[in-house]
Amino acid sequence: MGTGRRERLRAATIAEITQTARRLLVEQGAEAVTLRAIAREMGMTAPALYRYFPSHEDLIRHLIGDLYNDLTDSLAARLRSLASEGIEARFRAAGRWFRSWSLDHPREYGLMFGAPFPQAEGAETHDYADECGARFGMTFMDLFHELWEQKPFPIVPDECIDPGLRAQLAEYRDHMRIPLPLGCLLVYLQCWVLLQGAVSLEVFGHLRFALTDAEPLFALTLDDIALRLGF
Amino acid sequence: MGTGRRERLRAATIAEITQTARRLLVEQGAEAVTLRAIAREMGMTAPALYRYFPSHEDLIRHLIGDLYNDLTDSLAARLRSLASEGIEARFRAAGRWFRSWSLDHPREYGLMFGAPFPQAEGAETHDYADECGARFGMTFMDLFHELWEQKPFPIVPDECIDPGLRAQLAEYRDHMRIPLPLGCLLVYLQCWVLLQGAVSLEVFGHLRFALTDAEPLFALTLDDIALRLGF
DNA sequence: AACTTTAGTTAAAGCCGTTTACTTAACGTA
DNA sequence: TACGTTAAGTAAACGGCTTTAACTAAAGTT
Numbered sequence: 001m002g003t004g005r006r007e008r009l010r011a012a013t014i015a016e017i018t019q020t021a022r023r024l025l026v027e028q029g030a031e032a033v034t035l036r037a038i039a040r041e042m043g044m045t046a047p048a049l050y051r052y053f054p055s056h057e058d059l060i061r062h063l064i065g066d067l068y069n070d071l072t073d074s075l076a077a078r079l080r081s082l083a084s085e086g087i088e089a090r091f092r093a094a095g096r097w098f099r100s101w102s103l104d105h106p107r108e109y110g111l112m113f114g115a116p117f118p119q120a121e122g123a124e125t126h127d128y129a130d131e132c133g134a135r136f137g138m139t140f141m142d143l144f145h146e147l148w149e150q151k152p153f154p155i156v157p158d159e160c161i162d163p164g165l166r167a168q169l170a171e172y173r174d175h176m177r178i179p180l181p182l183g184c185l186l187v188y189l190q191c192w193v194l195l196q197g198a199v200s201l202e203v204f205g206h207l208r209f210a211l212t213d214a215e216p217l218f219a220l221t222l223d224d225i226a227l228r229l230g231f
Numbered sequence: 232m233g234t235g236r237r238e239r240l241r242a243a244t245i246a247e248i249t250q251t252a253r254r255l256l257v258e259q260g261a262e263a264v265t266l267r268a269i270a271r272e273m274g275m276t277a278p279a280l281y282r283y284f285p286s287h288e289d290l291i292r293h294l295i296g297d298l299y300n301d302l303t304d305s306l307a308a309r310l311r312s313l314a315s316e317g318i319e320a321r322f323r324a325a326g327r328w329f330r331s332w333s334l335d336h337p338r339e340y341g342l343m344f345g346a347p348f349p350q351a352e353g354a355e356t357h358d359y360a361d362e363c364g365a366r367f368g369m370t371f372m373d374l375f376h377e378l379w380e381q382k383p384f385p386i387v388p389d390e391c392i393d394p395g396l397r398a399q400l401a402e403y404r405d406h407m408r409i410p411l412p413l414g415c416l417l418v419y420l421q422c423w424v425l426l427q428g429a430v431s432l433e434v435f436g437h438l439r440f441a442l443t444d445a446e447p448l449f450a451l452t453l454d455d456i457a458l459r460l461g462f
Numbered sequence: 463a464a465c466t467t468t469a470g471t472t473a474a475a476g477c478c479g480t481t482t483a484c485t486t487a488a489c490g491t492a
Numbered sequence: 493t494a495c496g497t498t499a500a501g502t503a504a505a506c507g508g509c510t511t512t513a514a515c516t517a518a519a520g521t522t
Binding site: 030109110111113114115116130133134137162164165168169172185186189190193194196197198200201204205206207209210211212213215216217219220221224 | 261340341342345347361364368393395396400403417421424425428431435436437438440441442444446448450451452455
C-alpha cells in the first residue's frame with residue numbers, strides 16, 4: 001500500500017526505541033511494554049523491531065541498561081551540584097537521592113531491582129544491563145572511596161573476616177581494581193544492602209502493612225548507615 | 232467433542248487449582264502459570280477456571296496467599312521443633328530459616344516479595360494475599376513479643392520517636408491490637424527491613440555483582456539484628 | 463417428571479512474540 | 493548509467509495468551 005508511502009529519510013534508532021519503551025513503561029506499566037505497542041507508538045510494525053533487537057527480552061534488557069545509565073548520570077549530576085558540601089553531607093544526600101529517585105520512578109525501579117525477568121539462575125551472560133548496573137554501583141563505590149580517604153571509618157582487619165567471605169571480597173576487589181582494604185568493601189556491601197533493602201521494601205509496598213509513609217523509618221536507616229561509617 | 236466425555240464424578244477445587252499453579256510456578260517459572268497451562272494440567276479447558284476465579288490475576292493473588300500460608304505454617308512448625316531452645320536461639324533460627332526457605336523457593340519468593348503485579352499503587356483493596364501476608368508478619372511479631380517479655384531489649388521512649396512515625400506506629404499497634412510499646416514496634420520494623428532486605432537482594436541476584444555466596448554476609452546481618460536486640 | 467443449578471464445553475475476539483516471505487529505497491561500483 | 497547488494501521496512505501467518513458469550517450435560521430439587 002504505497003498511499004502514505006513512508007519517507008525513507010531517516011531510520012529509527014535504538015535510542016528512540018528504548019525511549020518509546022520507557023514512556024510506555026512509565027505511563028502504563030511493565031506489561032504494556034510490548035513490541036507491538038512500541039512499534040505502534042513509532043508508526044512502525046512489530047517485526048521491524050527485530051532489525052534492532054533479537055528478541056523482546058533483549059530489548060527490555062537494553063532498556064534496563066539505559067535506566068541504569070540514567071540513574072548513574074542523575075546521581076553524578078546531583079553529586080556535582082553538592083561538590084562544595086562535606087563528604088558526610090554528600091553521602092547522606094546520595095542515600096536520600098536514591099530513595100527519592102526510586103519512589104519517583106517506581107515502574108523503572110521494579111524493572112531494574114525487582115525479580116529478574118526469567119529468574120535467570122546460572123545465566124553467566126554478562127549483558128549490557130549488567131554492565132550498566134556495575135557502572136552504577138561503581139559511582140556509589142567512588143563516593144565510598146572518597147569517604148574512606150577523607151575520613152576513614154572503622155573496619156575489621158582482613159584476618160577477622162570469615163574466610164569464605166574474605167576470598168570473595170578479594171576476588172571482587174581484584175576484578176574491579178578497587179584499591180581498598182577488604183573490610184572497607186565489606187562495609188560498602190553492608191551499607192548497600194541496608195540502603196537498597198529499605199528502598200525496595202518501600203517502593204514495592206512491602207511496608208504498607210504498617211506504614212503509609214516510610215520516610216521517617218528511612219531516616220533511621222540512614223542514621224544506621226552513618227553510624228557504621230563513624231559519622 | 233464428546234468422545235472422551237468428561238466423567239462428572241468430582242468437580243475441581245480451588246486448592247487443586249492453586250496447587251497446580253504452584254507446581255507450574257516452581258517447575259517452569261512465573262510466566263508459565265497461565266490459565267491454559269493450569270487447565271491443561273488438570274484435564275480441563277481454560278474458561279472453566281472462570282468458575283473459580285474472576286480473572287488470572289485473582290488466581291495469582293490467591294496463589295500468593297497460599298504461599299504465605301505455607302510460609303507461616305512452616306515457620307510455626309520450625310519454631311515448635313525448637314521450643315526447648317532459648318528465645319535468642321529461636322530468634323536467630325527464625326532468621327536463618329527465612330533465608331533458607333527463600334533461597335530454596337526463589338520463584339515463590341519472587342511472586343510474593345517482588346514488584347507487585349500491576350504496580351498496584353493506591354489500590355486499597357485488602358485481598359486474600361494481603362490477609363495471609365499479615366498473618367505471616369504476625370508470626371514473626373509473636374516471636375518478637377515473646378522476646379520482649381523474656382529479655383526486653385533497649386528501645387527509645389515514645390517521645391523520642393519522630394511524630395509522623397509515632398502516629399503511624401500507634402495506628403498500626405491499635406489496628407493490630409499489639410500490646411507493645413511503640414519503640415518496640417519500631418525495632419521490629421527495623422529488624423524486618425534488615426532481614427527481608429538482605430534476603431531479597433540475595434534471592435533476586437542483586438549481590439552477584441560482588442558475591443557468589445552471600446551466606447557469610449547474611450550472618451553479619453543477623454549479628455546486626457542481634458546487636459539491636461541486645462543479644 | 464419438570465425445573466434449576468453446577469461445572470464444564472466450544473467458538474470467537476483481540477491481544478501477544480516471532481518467523482517467513484516480500485517490497486522498495488538507497489548505495490556502491492563497474 | 494545500469495546493476496547487484498544492502499537496509500529497513502511491510503503483510504501474513506502461527507501458536508499462545510486472557511476473556512466473553514453461548515451452549516450442554518449431569519446432578520440436585522421440588
